[in-house]
Amino acid sequence: MRVKRYVVQSMPDALSLIRSELGNDAVILNTKEIRVGGFMGMFRKKRMEVIAAIESEQPPSKQPPRPIAPQQAYRPPAQPPVYSAMQEETAAKATVVAQLRKEEREEPPQALSSPTPAAKQPQSFHKPETDSELAEEIRQMKQMIIGFSRQQTHPISRPAPMQSLYDRLILQEVASERVNQLLEEIASTDGYSTEWSAEATWNAARSILVGWLAPFQTTGITSSVRILHFVGPTGVGKTTTIAKLAAEQALQHKRRAGFITSDTYRIAAVDQLRTYANILNVPLEVVFSPLELSRAFKQLEDRDLIFMDTAGRNFRNELYVSEVNSLIQGRIDSDTYLVLSLTGKSKDMNIVARNFAEYGINKVLFTKSDETDSYGSILNIVLEHQLRPVYIASGQNVPEDIAPFDVQRYVDQLLGEWANE
Known part of the structure; x- marks a missing residue:
């Protein structure tokens, strides 16, 4: 470096x-x-x-390949036997039960009065103190093994349309507990029958999902909001999203916009927003600390709407989240959008959403919907963290590739056509 x-x-x-x-x-x-x-x-x-x-680039070390002696013939390693995860777990439990029974038979009577030295005590499990405890543990383990065997022998049986719906939502990366909850609600619907067609099953699922998401439907930028903050990880498209919304507000609502950026972590980030500001003929202010915000707001006091871009950081770290939170607090006429990319990992998106939700941020904007075929993470994040989806962006064109989030349209996209499943 x-x-x-x-x-x-x-x-x-x-x-x-x-x-x-x-x-x-x-x-x-x-x-x-x-x-x-x-x-x-x-x-x-x-x-x-x-x-x-x-960062200084280090050229990769070039080492000549080690010659192989001609007499050395390659022999593929012996492949270990393949077991399923369930078979391995069952075999492990059976081994523990056999070991407990063996020790019960072989242990001499005087071992109850004279403790075994620490170095000779088995370390793989806790030994029960009495025969009754040993018998109870053996009984419980046998029940667990029998239960696992039954689950493996008798998998869950569903009607074909329900199974197709289950497979579709799992493929869309909807959390398994949400999928099971949905199937249970469909099965408890008045008039439900295992003879339902795929179309009837899909219609019931669509109605239930719309009911889940309807309380989180919200409007876009309201007239009471003058300052709009954008927070989120690096690379999710915050700067491009700001340009889209600024153009949309200027063209459709005739509101004069201004830009503030605190993203000075990378030099090129300021240049990107400045380019958009020049194209849209919008003033831009750069701040390096919360103390400079009052100066920036003073310079933009004639603007109807101010978009504030923040630095993209690793917001899995709560310290960075608290730093950004201190930068965006203190205005009653402001709102904050958490920006997440649909191409990110569901686990990482969930952690970032949780960290921001703890600070009271309750609106989310999703980007890059055109770069993925999986949309289940939207459902997971909205229901898990009670976030309101505001917009969904789908490309790089300014301002066309962004639209308010619509619950009905999203559910149709998530479920797909029943006839194709």
Whole structure:
């Protein structure tokens, strides 16, 4: 890593130097105000100290391949026998039961009065103190093994339409507990029969899912909101989304927009938003700390709507979430959108949503819906964290590729056509 220190009069001067010397991928590590020059501690001038760094690329080491002796013939390793996970678990439990019975038969009577030395005591399990406890543990283990065997021998049997619906939702990455809950509600519907057709099953599922999501339906940007914050991990499309919404508000609602960015973690991020600002003829203010927000708001006081872009960080870390939360608090006429990409892993999206939901953020905007065929993560996140989906974006075109989230349209997309399943 190359690290370099700059002492300049203002931050824009530092950005220009960093960009020219370290490139657009440089990262600002620290900024602070210092005093330089002067005479005997007097007449010193204020300057800005900026520490920047960039990862240095290390060429891969080139080692010649080790020659193989001609007499050495390759022999494939012996393949171990293949067992299913259920067979391995059943065999392990049976081994424990056999070991317990063996020790019960072989242990001498005096072992009850004279304790076994610590070094000779078995470490793989806790030995019961009495014969009755041993018998009870053996009985419980036998019941567990029998239960596992029954589950393996007699899998859950569903009518063909219900099984097709189950397979469709699992393929869409809907959480299994949500799928089972949906199937149970369908089965408890008035007039339900195992002879229902696929069309009737799909219609019942559609009605139930719409009922689940309807309480979270919300409108887009309201007239009472003047400041709109966008938070979320890096690479989810916050900056492009801001440009889409700003253009949509300007063209359809005739609201004059302004941009504020605190995403100074990467140098190129400011340039991207500045490019959109120039195209849309929108003023842009750059802030480096919460103390500079009042100045930025003062500069944009004639704007009807202000879009604020925040730095994309690893928001699985709660520390970064609390830092961003401190930056966006304090305004009653503001709102905050959590931006998530549908191409992300469901587990990671769930952790990020949970961390932001703990700070009271309750609206989410999904991006990159055109880059995936799985939409179950929307249902999982909305129901798990009580978040209201506001918009869904589907491409790079500004401002066309964004639309308000519609529950009915989403459920149709999630279920697909029953005839195709």
